Amino acid sequence: MERKDAARIRSLAEKWVELAALPIMQERKKLWSDLHSLRPTRPMILVEPGEIFNYVESRELQCQDEYLRNVEYLMLETIRHAEEVGDDVVVEPYLRIGWDIEFSSFGVDVQMVNAEALDSSRLGYIFNYPVKTPEDINCLVPRQMRINQEISLKRQEKLQEILGGILDVRVGNFDHFDTARPGYDAWVGLYFFGLTWQLHRFVGMDQMMYWYYDFPEAMHALMRYMTDDRKRLFTLLEKEGCITPNTDNQKAGPNFYGYCGDLKAPGTASGTKLLDCWAWAESQESTGVSCEMFSEFVLPYMAELAKMFGLVYYGCCEPVHDKLEAVKAAIPNLRAVSVSGWNDFDVIGEMLGDRYVYSRKPVSPPLSGANADWDAAKADLERTKRSARAGHLEVLYRDIYDIHGDRKRLSEWVKLARRVLE
Numbered sequence: 001m002e003r004k005d006a007a008r009i010r011s012l013a014e015k016w017v018e019l020a021a022l023p024i025m026q027e028r029k030k031l032w033s034d035l036h037s038l039r040p041t042r043p044m045i046l047v048e049p050g051e052i053f054n055y056v057e058s059r060e061l062q063c064q065d066e067y068l069r070n071v072e073y074l075m076l077e078t079i080r081h082a083e084e085v086g087d088d089v090v091v092e093p094y095l096r097i098g099w100d101i102e103f104s105s106f107g108v109d110v111q112m113v114n115a116e117a118l119d120s121s122r123l124g125y126i127f128n129y130p131v132k133t134p135e136d137i138n139c140l141v142p143r144q145m146r147i148n149q150e151i152s153l154k155r156q157e158k159l160q161e162i163l164g165g166i167l168d169v170r171v172g173n174f175d176h177f178d179t180a181r182p183g184y185d186a187w188v189g190l191y192f193f194g195l196t197w198q199l200h201r202f203v204g205m206d207q208m209m210y211w212y213y214d215f216p217e218a219m220h221a222l223m224r225y226m227t228d229d230r231k232r233l234f235t236l237l238e239k240e241g242c243i244t245p246n247t248d249n250q251k252a253g254p255n256f257y258g259y260c261g262d263l264k265a266p267g268t269a270s271g272t273k274l275l276d277c278w279a280w281a282e283s284q285e286s287t288g289v290s291c292e293m294f295s296e297f298v299l300p301y302m303a304e305l306a307k308m309f310g311l312v313y314y315g316c317c318e319p320v321h322d323k324l325e326a327v328k329a330a331i332p333n334l335r336a337v338s339v340s341g342w343n344d345f346d347v348i349g350e351m352l353g354d355r356y357v358y359s360r361k362p363v364s365p366p367l368s369g370a371n372a373d374w375d376a377a378k379a380d381l382e383r384t385k386r387s388a389r390a391g392h393l394e395v396l397y398r399d400i401y402d403i404h405g406d407r408k409r410l411s412e413w414v415k416l417a418r419r420v421l422e
Helices: 002-020 023-036 066-084 134-139 149-163 195-214 216-239 291-297 299-306 324-330 348-352 374-388 408-421
Strands: 044-047 094-097 100-103 112-114 125-127 145-148 168-171 251-253 278-281 311-314 334-339 357-360 392-397
Touching: 002 066, 002 149, 023 044, 044 408, 066 149, 066 408, 094 149, 100 149, 125 195, 134 216, 145 149, 145 216, 149 168, 195 216, 216 291, 216 299, 251 278, 278 299, 291 299, 291 324, 299 324, 324 334, 324 348, 334 348, 348 357, 348 374, 357 374, 374 392, 374 408, 392 408
Parallel strands: 044 392, 094 168, 278 311, 311 334, 334 357, 357 392
Antiparallel strands: 100 145, 112 125
């Protein structure tokens, strides 16, 4: 069984290396770097297939070892993406894994219930929201954090032994989101702030909206708590020498490549600091509050964390046009801004101009479901072109989820995007 697993991983590694060696990979790296250095040649396009239902089916997986099975999944996903989609995906000539980090409790029990527990086709979830009153904040305690370098290096050694001289295995940074699937390190390199993201898990959206008014001191206390939590995590990684530049195809933001000539080059792990890296700031949970309230309760804490890093990617699915001027003033190292479908497209392009990367996130319905809506997809791309004008544009297609097994529609959308945008 072990020999079969190893043979499977080696066979995928050979294909991985072939793809990484293609001349177009070097071309794409330069194009991404030039764009993020504000010297773009053309709009860049990247699809995120990792969240698409059955993009890689379980029946395709051959490894029996759980860890290697997750590695196999990541390798199959990467190879399929590079071979089929036709976007500006980059395959690097190495496999990256993150450091394993152990966390103690927040002091309260945050429980998530997935809708898939009732129906496997559902993506929704809900939390128990354990902080129900301002007094419950006293139950929160500073989390203890430990980087388990031993287990991480053993995993690296195991993979390197299997891969021999085929593919190098690098360890660095960490994966904020896929910790439950060791071996599937798709989000390594993501220095995600997630302040209100975690506050929602503590108190719920209803209470958050009320507490801004009713218990402002409690909201500040929660934001202070989460900011200090993130500071301890980021500082620990730097102190223990576990940071590598996230300036390659690491996810330095939401499906956002970190290639950039204004930060330390990838592969220079020794002496890397947080200031050599990208960070990702967002506050989707603040969509329903005014810019003034956002500037009082949320933005100062994000700006405090942003100072620790070299460059910042801001936003995710939330509209940013109503708060962008405040963000720009508070975070001078802002470089790229997520432009989702909820923005005012008549103004956002002018607000970003040529000083920031216009990081467009197309709306997902046109490619989702049983049939693609190509007219809607084209209209969305044309709106992007009008809005971005001559800006520094990248189009990162995320959150598609279900394409009814029709993988060809991804490459068809890429062809459409190139025709419209170029």
